[in-house]
Amino acid sequence: MSSSEVPASPVRQLRLVVAADDYETAVRFYRDVLGLPEQAAFSSGDGARVVILDAGRATLEIANPAQQRMIDDVEVGRQVAPHIRVAFEVDDTAATTDRLVAAGAEQVAAPTTTPWHSVNARLDAPAGLHITVFQELRTPDERAALDGFGTDPARSSPSDAEDGGPL
DSSP, X not given: OOTTOOOOOSOOOOOOOOOOSSHHHHHIIIIIISOOOEEEEEEOTTXXXXXXXXXXXXXXXXXXXXXXXXXXXXXXXXXXXXXXXXXXXOSOHHHHHXXXXXXXXXXXXXXXXXXXXXXXXXXXXXXXXXXXXXXXXSOHHHHHTSTTOSSOTTSOOHHHHHTTOOO
16 A cells, blocks of 8 residues: 555544533524524334434544643633533634524634634533634645644554554
């Protein structure tokens, strides 16, 4: 395999499951206001209901406590993020924030241009989620060319383990 080829991930989908006490409000907010298309919905005779919304490409961002504090300081000015924060990339952070607040979200921090070249806003949203809506100001290629962006050179690739190398 050449260095430019990326091996297929053994994980086919990331699905974030959120228990919502006010199911109808949460569905309206995320499906109808934020605009996540409904992929499937199921219900049973005992009142159990679930809807699966398509949120586009999924990534898992793992941050150490220092990174979480730094992001909170930049975006909000104080520590607010719980253990899990859900972030949605949008085309227009300001307009999306206005729509979400009008639909019942509580704005925690107004749209802010970050040092990593995005415009981020923080909200407390239905179903108890602390969310970020963000708009990228640069393409991935433009960002990769900047100092401090790109893959961590100290991290070994998973293929190193197959060769007996470090993980």
